[in-house]
Amino acid sequence: MADFESHLSSLGLSLPSVPTPVASYVPSARVGNLVFVSGQIPIRDGQLLATGSIPEQVSVEEAQGLARQCVLNGLAVLAKEVGSIDRLKRVVRVGCFVSCSPGFGDQPKVANGASDLLCEIFGEAGQHARAAIGSVALPLNVPVEIEFLFEVE
Numbered sequence: 001m002a003d004f005e006s007h008l009s010s011l012g013l014s015l016p017s018v019p020t021p022v023a024s025y026v027p028s029a030r031v032g033n034l035v036f037v038s039g040q041i042p043i044r045d046g047q048l049l050a051t052g053s054i055p056e057q058v059s060v061e062e063a064q065g066l067a068r069q070c071v072l073n074g075l076a077v078l079a080k081e082v083g084s085i086d087r088l089k090r091v092v093r094v095g096c097f098v099s100c101s102p103g104f105g106d107q108p109k110v111a112n113g114a115s116d117l118l119c120e121i122f123g124e125a126g127q128h129a130r131a132a133i134g135s136v137a138l139p140l141n142v143p144v145e146i147e148f149l150f151e152v153e
Contacts (some may be wrong), residue, residue: 016076027081054144074146091125
């Protein structure tokens, strides 16, 4: 079993408490060795970190940071589901939803905030398939929401 939790700490990062769902769903669902994590929004300590559309109210660079918080929230959900992020075998897929205006085409740049962090934490096991999708609006008016599919031991 890898020591991803120690590596996360060495990066100066820690897992937050698991965010409470904002509607009628569960934070994660496990099917065999796959864990599906519901869409995570940029929330920390119960507070939204930003609202609004990209790039009008939130810059691409700020949105990349928000995507990183979504990753930490998703990993917290994973850890609660399986006991530790050390049980991760692979990040399989990431779905990144970006609230943006028509004509905005840098959704992949926003999603890179999440993808780069996953690779930084997990190395080769963090490489994944991905979708980066623009949306006219997201729940609670957040700029970014990210869902995950993980393979675990």
